[in-house]
Amino acid sequence: MKSPVHRCRDVERQAACLQTEQPCVPVSQHIPSGMWFIRDACGIVCGVITWMLVFYAEFVVLFVMLLPSKNLTYSLVNGTVFNTLAFLALASHFRAMCTDPGAVPTGNATKEYIESLQLKPGQVVYKCPKCCSIKPDRAHHCSVCKRCIRKMDHHCPWVNNCVGENNQKFFVLFTMYIALISLHSLVMVVFHFLYCFEDDWTKCSSFSPPATVILLILLCFEALLFLIFTSVMFGTQVHSICTDETGIERLKGEQARWEKTSCWEAMKSAFGGPFSPSWLSPFSDLRCKRDPNDHVALPQGEIIEDDVIEIPLV
8 A cells, every 4th residue: 555655746647647648768878968048938038028127227227317416426326236236136047047946857767767766665756757757756847848847836937947946046036136126226216206306307317308207117117016026926935945835836735745844944955055145146056057967877778657656565
């Protein structure tokens, strides 16, 4: 009789049965390494739009509000703060997009590989029928990335990648820095409007008054929209980390079959160690390549047809 601990992923297996399965092929002995990048048209467009919106905010903040200002200290301080936060936001976005989120090697569902895991008799493992890999606990298949992802939270088109075990920190930093620059730009827009109302509109900007108003209103709308959106996403991600439950696990109502850790330990695991300034840096662990485990030479053999494999009793 199978233990309830091993009865999981019924939804995924049922969904897979509704699709036409492609025959699995054994994994090759050598998989070339390289930068992780998902070739998805929607994700690429969303990523480009994200960068364009940040550059638009940069343009309005610098050329409409700060450079025409007569207060040099005000321009230097706000320009330094805004540009630093914008740079960190874009760097975090790039890392979240180009970091392997925790992809499981494909095509390793072979008898030889399962034997190499040295599992206990009676233990059950599951094969993903879509990418023909042995699923680790808490891994889910992403139809966009076409891979099983360890501790997958969700697939985000804005970063053109899954948010998973290896890149959740960068996604959290991205949402945090976008929320901060949105809040900062909103404050500057309010002050600039007040300044222009008290002074001559032709002197408070190098653009014409109508153009200045349109640019500021568009920036205000963009900043308010993304402040709300990224703040909610930031809070959701921190909550997922602290509760040790991913978004997809919560959505599917999966019962915790793993030993949950405390909030602080989960934060240290997600951010790469004890609290330090590196928690706030998207440049820690400078590696935008696939997971090294994705390149290891795996035992060769025929792909097992069964989706549920139970280790026989001795």
